[in-house]
Amino acid sequence: MSLTLNSRLKLLGSALFFSLLSGCIFVGEFDDVYEPIPKSITYEVCYSNVDCFAGDYCEELALPADLYTDYVNAICTVGCFDDLDCPVSEFNRLPGACVDHAILGGPSASRICLERCEFDADCDVAAGFACVFIAGDRLCAPAR
Numbered sequence: 512m513s514l515t516l517n518s519r520l521k522l523l524g525s526a527l528f529f530s531l532l533s534g535c536i537f538v539g540e541f542d543d544v545y546e547p548i549p550k551s552i553t554y555e556v557c558y559s560n561v562d563c564f565a566g567d568y569c570e571e572l573a574l575p576a577d578l579y580t581d582y583v584n585a586i587c588t589v590g591c592f593d594d595l596d597c598p599v600s601e602f603n604r605l606p607g608a609c610v611d612h613a614i615l616g617g618p619s620a621s622r623i624c625l626e627r628c629e630f631d632a633d634c635d636v637a638a639g640f641a642c643v644f645i646a647g648d649r650l651c652a653p654a655r
């Protein structure tokens with residue numbers, strides 16, 4: 512029995528249609544390797560230093576410092592000497608603030624940049640941050 516061109520096309524089309532219905536996906540061999548790349552800019556939430564772009568590191572924050580195990584979140588940030596060392600926020604366009612890390616539950620000898628804010632909406636509310644009055648400034652910090 513020889514198949515005509517029209518019946519071959521119908522057979523090929525139905526095979527393609529049923530393979531799509533099967534839920535199978537066709538995956539390449541070497542293109543699917545996960546390579547972690549930085550995803551978070553300064554003041555964004557992170558889970559490790561790999562998440563942050565060059566020059567930034569992932570720093571855990573807690574407020575108040577004695578509740579460190581209860582209210583913790585981490586952001587990509589940089590070390591600083593004063594406010595001039597802190598970058599402007601990409602999200603709310605406010606300048607950063609240099610704060611003693613001891614206030615935030617970290618080592619007492621370090622200072623880090625935090626994002627300034629005017630309202631809670633200036634912070635990453637979905638990630639658990641709120642606009643809090645800290646060290647004479649309104650800063651984005653982990654909310655209770």
